[in-house]
Amino acid sequence: MRYGGLMTGRTPAAAAGADSAAPGSRARPGARGRIDKRQAILTTAFVVFAREGYAQATLDAIAAEARVAKHTIYNHFGDKQTLLRAAIAAEADRAMARNLAAVDRLRDHDGDLRAALEDVGRQLVECFCDERAWALRRLLYAEIAQFPDLLDIVSGRATDPVTEALADRLARLSLAGHLRAGDPAAAAEQLAALLTGSLEARCRYGTRVIPAAEQHAVARAAVDTFLHVFGTGSAETAAPA
Amino acid sequence: MRYGGLMTGRTPAAAAGADSAAPGSRARPGARGRIDKRQAILTTAFVVFAREGYAQATLDAIAAEARVAKHTIYNHFGDKQTLLRAAIAAEADRAMARNLAAVDRLRDHDGDLRAALEDVGRQLVECFCDERAWALRRLLYAEIAQFPDLLDIVSGRATDPVTEALADRLARLSLAGHLRAGDPAAAAEQLAALLTGSLEARCRYGTRVIPAAEQHAVARAAVDTFLHVFGTGSAETAAPA
DNA sequence: ATCCGTCTGCACTGGTTGGTGCAGTTAACC
DNA sequence: GGTTAACTGCACCAACCAGTGCAGACGGAT
Numbered sequence: 082m083r084y085g086g087l088m089t090g091r092t093p094a095a096a097a098g099a100d101s102a103a104p105g106s107r108a109r110p111g112a113r114g115r116i117d118k119r120q121a122i123l124t125t126a127f128v129v130f131a132r133e134g135y136a137q138a139t140l141d142a143i144a145a146e147a148r149v150a151k152h153t154i155y156n157h158f159g160d161k162q163t164l165l166r167a168a169i170a171a172e173a174d175r176a177m178a179r180n181l182a183a184v185d186r187l188r189d190h191d192g193d194l195r196a197a198l199e200d201v202g203r204q205l206v207e208c209f210c211d212e213r214a215w216a217l218r219r220l221l222y223a224e225i226a227q228f229p230d231l232l233d234i235v236s237g238r239a240t241d242p243v244t245e246a247l248a249d250r251l252a253r254l255s256l257a258g259h260l261r262a263g264d265p266a267a268a269a270e271q272l273a274a275l276l277t278g279s280l281e282a283r284c285r286y287g288t289r290v291i292p293a294a295e296q297h298a299v300a301r302a303a304v305d306t307f308l309h310v311f312g313t314g315s316a317e318t319a320a321p322a
Numbered sequence: 323m324r325y326g327g328l329m330t331g332r333t334p335a336a337a338a339g340a341d342s343a344a345p346g347s348r349a350r351p352g353a354r355g356r357i358d359k360r361q362a363i364l365t366t367a368f369v370v371f372a373r374e375g376y377a378q379a380t381l382d383a384i385a386a387e388a389r390v391a392k393h394t395i396y397n398h399f400g401d402k403q404t405l406l407r408a409a410i411a412a413e414a415d416r417a418m419a420r421n422l423a424a425v426d427r428l429r430d431h432d433g434d435l436r437a438a439l440e441d442v443g444r445q446l447v448e449c450f451c452d453e454r455a456w457a458l459r460r461l462l463y464a465e466i467a468q469f470p471d472l473l474d475i476v477s478g479r480a481t482d483p484v485t486e487a488l489a490d491r492l493a494r495l496s497l498a499g500h501l502r503a504g505d506p507a508a509a510a511e512q513l514a515a516l517l518t519g520s521l522e523a524r525c526r527y528g529t530r531v532i533p534a535a536e537q538h539a540v541a542r543a544a545v546d547t548f549l550h551v552f553g554t555g556s557a558e559t560a561a562p563a
Numbered sequence: 564a565t566c567c568g569t570c571t572g573c574a575c576t577g578g579t580t581g582g583t584g585c586a587g588t589t590a591a592c593c
Numbered sequence: 594g595g596t597t598a599a600c601t602g603c604a605c606c607a608a609c610c611a612g613t614g615c616a617g618a619c620g621g622a623t
Contacts (some may be wrong), residue, residue, distance in 0.1 A: 118570080132467060136377030139610060150571045152614090161611070223464030228372060232449045232526060241523055270520055271547055277522065278515025282482055283472060286466045306512055310550045359600080380580060391601045393583090402581070 119157055121147045126154075127168040130274050131216035133264035135165055135224050165224070166234055169182060172217050173235040180243040187250040194259050195308060202300035205243075209280050210296060244269050251311075261311050268311045275303035360398055362388045365397075368409040372457035376406055376465050406465070407475055411456050414476040420449050421484040428491040435500050436549060443517060443541035446484075450521050451537060456528035485510050502552050509552050516544035518541075 125147035129138045144151040144162045158164040183204035190197045197284060208214060225231055236242060248269035254260045260268070283291055291299075350371035376491045381402060385392040399405040424445035431438045448456060466472055477483060489510035495501045501509070520540045524532055532540075 134377060134464065134468060136375060136376070137468070140612085141610080152572090153570060155612070156569075219463045219467065221527055222460045223375060225529060226460065227375060229529060232529060238410070244523060267543065270523065271516060271543065273523065274517075274519025274544075275512060275515050276519070278517070278519025279511055281518065281522070282485060282511065282514065286462055288466060288470060288473060302508065302512065302517075306547070306551050310547050381582085392581095393602085394600060396582075399598075452590080 118147075118149055118153055122149055122154055122157060122164070123168050123171050126164050127172050127213075127216070127220075130168060131213075131220050131268070132167060135161075135220070135227070140164075156195070165228070166231065169217065169220060169231060170234045172213065176208065176211075176214050176217060177236075177242065179211075181246055182207065183208060184243060184246045184250060187247075187254070190254065190259075194254070195304060198272075198304045199300055200305065202272075202304050203297055205273075205276055206280060206296045206300050209277055209313065210291055212290075215284070219287060241273075244273050247273065259313065261313055263311065268307075271310070272303060272307045275306055276300065279303065341441055356371065359388075359394055363390055363395055363398060363405070363410050364412050367405050368413050368425065368454075368457070368461075371406060371409060372454075372461050376402075376461070376468070381405075403469070406469070407472065409459060410458065410472060411475045417452075417455050417458060418477075418483065420452075421446065422487055424449060425484060425487045425491060428488075428495070429494065431500075435495070435553070436545060439513075439545045439548065440541055443513075443545050444538055446514075446517055447521060447537045447541050450518055451525065451532055453531075456525070460528060482514075485514050488514065500554065502554055505551065509548075512551070513544060513548045516547055517541065520544065 124141070126138075126143050129143045129146060133142070134140075140151055140154055143164075144154055147154075154164065158167060183201055186204065187197060187201050220251075221231060221235060238245075248265040251260060251268050251272075252265035255262050255265060276299065279302070280291070283289065283295070283299070334387055367379075367384050369438060370384045370387060373379075374383070380393055381395060384405075386496070388395075392524040395405060399408060426440055427442050427445065462472060462476065479486075486507075491512075492501060492509050493506035496503050496506060517540065520543070521532070524530070524536070524540070
């Protein structure tokens with residue numbers, strides 16, 4: 082039922098709308114306009130929805146910004162609500178994939194656990210602070226009351242897949258003796274909470290951009306605290322702050 | 323510049339609109355209708371804005387639900403935007419006061435530090451999970467892009483006053499030897515992050531209500547981790563989970 | 564050459580809504 | 594009793610917008 086399945090690996094094409102070329106003058110000549118248009122509509126719709134809000138955003142504006150006739154939008158999605166759901170699903174897929182890829186870097190753990198955790202922490206922090214991620218979160222918070230089914234579209238499961246994947250990796254590390262034994266789900270939740278909680282407080286609803294140095298400091302502090310509690314005392318537990 | 327200053331300690335009166343009484347039949351006979359109406363408009367406006375979203379919410383609906391003529395709203399606030407700002411400011415004052423009161427319970431700390439921290443943690447969790455608090459957060463996330471000045475209305479300062487107050491209390495505890503010495507601001511941030519981060523993940527954008535037992539578990543886990551890192555090892559550090 | 568699906572530009576409508584104007588009512592206050 | 598200020602009910606306007614209809618253009622497939 083997910084819409085993201087239709088996202089083939091095409092280039093987003095008319096994202097920023099720089100070229101004023103007529104339709105059909107793409108670099109890829111063999112491509113029919115269909116997928117291109119659909120992608121352009123989806124990305125543009127997400128941008129406009131996030132910028133103006135669902136109710137304020139007009140289909141005329143989306144059509145103009147995507148360099149597409151309003152009718153084309155109705156041909157593809159038929160409905161403003163359907164367009165919103167599809168745009169959010171596509172963006173959520175992007176964000177989810179990036180987060181899972183970050184967590185997956187714990188798989189090739191070659192010795193220095195603290196360094197590996199800090200690396201993953203920095204990656205996750207970067208995902209969290211991404212402008213598009215904030216736009217997605219704002220949009221979800223805004224419209225979740227109107228469209229409760231957005232929850233299923235964006236994650237589906239009851240538990241956050243990212244935290245779950247993190248718990249998987251922590252479980253392997255525990256089994257290998259690199260972390261204290263215990264509930265890996267609880268450990269993953271606390272590590273994630275340390276990261277996202279601090280960032281949420283510092284980002285001020287996404288209006289403030291956090292410099293890279295501060296992002297790294299947050300990740301390091303989170304990993305410090307995490308290893309204090311869940312680490313085995315083998316040479317990586319330094320004093321906090 | 324805050325609007326909350328006008329909030330005298332009146333009863334919200336027509337919040338849920340149960341009585342169908344004619345105007346003027348209040349219990350307090352000496353009161354002019356002015357403050358009553360203003361309060362009713364503010365609370366109702368917040369409820370409707372949170373339920374429908376700013377753009378979707380109509381002034382006719384707010385007027386009807388507050389049992390007030392639409393003209394009265396314009397008399398008081400003159401503008402839909404001004405009404406939104408005033409309603410959010412009033413609700414933010416409420417929430418902030420509750421949070422600060424919770425943190426202030428650390429002031430009369432009589433011996434059992436873990437119990438005191440867990441008490442405060444439970445209070446803060448309860449504040450965070452409150453339905454109105456979620457409504458306020460959703461509304462802020464939704465409209466912060468349209469009205470960036472809502473940030474100043476809701477907190478004003480650069481750092482969150484609640485975390486700052488918590489840092490104050492933790493500093494006193496450190497000075498008294500009950501906590502490890504270190505940056506109290508960092509400690510407060512991590513404790514707050516452990517609480518809010520976990521809750522944010524579990525609440526699913528405010529659509530899920532967390533039972534009291536689960537709330538207490540979150541608070542206990544957060545305090546456990548916190549004391550592992552920042553506590554002096556005097557008899558209160560148990561193994562996590 | 565022909566067919567057919569996609570895309571385009573434009574005009575149109577039906578409904579909604581922020582905001583205003585006005586006449587009339589109530590109630591506190593002097 | 595008279596003044597004044599808040600409140601009410603209703604009608605009204607102008608703007609905005611989702612969604613539709615239509616006629617025509619482009620381009621690939623056969």
